[in-house]
Amino acid sequence: MMNRKDVLLEQFLCCQKKSHWFVSFEKAVAGLTPEQALWKKSDCENSIWEIISHLVFWNKRFLNRFKNSENPKMDGNNDSTFAYLQELEWEQVLLQYNQVMIDWYETIEKSEDEKFDESISEQSKETWLESISSITLHNAYHIGQIVTIRKLQGSWNKEQGVS
Numbered sequence: 001m002m003n004r005k006d007v008l009l010e011q012f013l014c015c016q017k018k019s020h021w022f023v024s025f026e027k028a029v030a031g032l033t034p035e036q037a038l039w040k041k042s043d044c045e046n047s048i049w050e051i052i053s054h055l056v057f058w059n060k061r062f063l064n065r066f067k068n069s070e071n072p073k074m075d076g077n078n079d080s081t082f083a084y085l086q087e088l089e090w091e092q093v094l095l096q097y098n099q100v101m102i103d104w105y106e107t108i109e110k111s112e113d114e115k116f117d118e119s120i121s122e123q124s125k126e127t128w129l130e131s132i133s134s135i136t137l138h139n140a141y142h143i144g145q146i147v148t149i150r151k152l153q154g155s156w157n158k159e160q161g162v163s
Contacts, residue, residue, distance in 0.1 A: 004116060004129060008108050011136035015143060016101040023161040025097065025139070028146040034090035036155045048149050049090070050082035051142050052097050057081040059100045062135055065120065066128060067107060108132070 002010070017026040029037075029048070037049040046054070058081065064071045085093045116129040150156035 003113075005108060005111070005113060008116075008129075008132050008136070009105060011133065012101060012105045012108070015136055015139040016098065016105075019161050022140055022144060023147055025101070025143050025146075027160045028143050028150070029094065030160060031157070032150070032155065036150070036153060037090055037093075039149070039153050041149075041152055045149075046082050046145075048146050049085070049093060051145055051149075052093055053083060053085040054078075054081045055139060055142055056093075056096045056100055057084040058138070059097075059104065059135065062120075062131065063100060063104055063107060066111075066115075066132075104132075104135075 014020045014022070015025055017024050019027050029052075032048065034049075037052075038047050040047045061071050061074075085096060088096070116127060116132070118128055120126050120128055120131045147156060147162055156162075
């Protein structure tokens, strides 16, 4: 029987590299070129690159909070997080995402069970268990967007898991 830590670890694993009910990030970006990652159907949408930037930004911030580490002051708002990694090369963007997912996994794995009952901040009643579960749902949501964008641009291979 899985305990709650095991459930969170499984959620991170499914988001990163274990396709289950949805395609993992690893499969969603497999074979993606930088040009495809920057593609937008219109200016009012985000590119895959921008979505990954957004995911890295929020995952890093919450991981730092979970580890009681300082976060730099946030400049801008949620919309600005989509430009977070715009100065990097494509392979660096992918490495950043994968590294923060590995860091989350390892941090959760090493955490004491009581940590998940703690409030995420003095201003919030949300526990770390609730917050981390929401983070993985947020990741899965955006991974679905990546697959949809790839379908729209014609770069999706349905053998990756979703037709």
